[in-house]
Amino acid sequence: MTITLGPLRIDPVAELDHWPFAPADLFPAVTPEHLGEHRGDLDLSITTYLVRTPDQTVLLDAGNGNAKERPVLLAHHQFDAPYLERMAAVGVVPEDVDVVVATHLHPDHCGGFTQLVDGSWDPTFPRARYLIPSEEYAWLQQVHASAPDGGVAGDLARTFEDSVLPVVEAGLVELIDLPYEVTGGITLRAMPGHTTAHLIAELNGGGQHALVSGDVLHHPFQFANLTLAQGGDADPAAAAESRRTLCELAVERDALLLPAHFPVGRITQDGDDFRYRPATPGGA
């Protein structure tokens, strides 16, 4: 499904179409009332967005990447997905990518920064500038420096080591402050809470708008439960505020929502509540 906004061409590139989680594993405080009509596992996906402007190819989120060791975060462990083949199917090879941005430095968003080549982690996109907010980088660097003894922090430290550090050492990382204009029609804006400096990308072209929203929300049932924390939210209160801010922004601009873990859709407002509907039949 190619999306066109004036001069911008946007192609969702999915790394994984089905990524099931028990509701309580994602949302520790979830109740049947929160879930409404949803039964069984929550079926997420992992989707990244390739944006081509007249002169730049920009990748927004990079997926888990293959072969990463995540012994604690087992849902992220040892992927073997045909992600680069899917990117090739929309006409882009890694050498074409000019800019890579992750909405945040969790493994399913920045793991794809690198790939395993002859036993070493090499940048997947060898010509790209990798843009990382200074605050987000400082947070993950600190997790790594604390030398955690296992646990989720251990897998985050591994993420720094195998996915972030190699692109830094290759001289490809540019630390940025938000907001930041990547190129005409693509601006990064802070939407914190899930992580320290989680960002969204605002896409504007031909008078139309889209928002690449990363993990501000993880599943459509959250639209009716904006204050329900996701287990990975670093600052649950800020994350809840960001969910509302994102919804308001999407409504205000009549923007298409381009999430990381559920289908592209639109948000409408009904009084104080927000509703989501997928943009493609059969989605969500």
Ligand SMILES: [Zn+2]
């Ligand atoms: Zn995620």
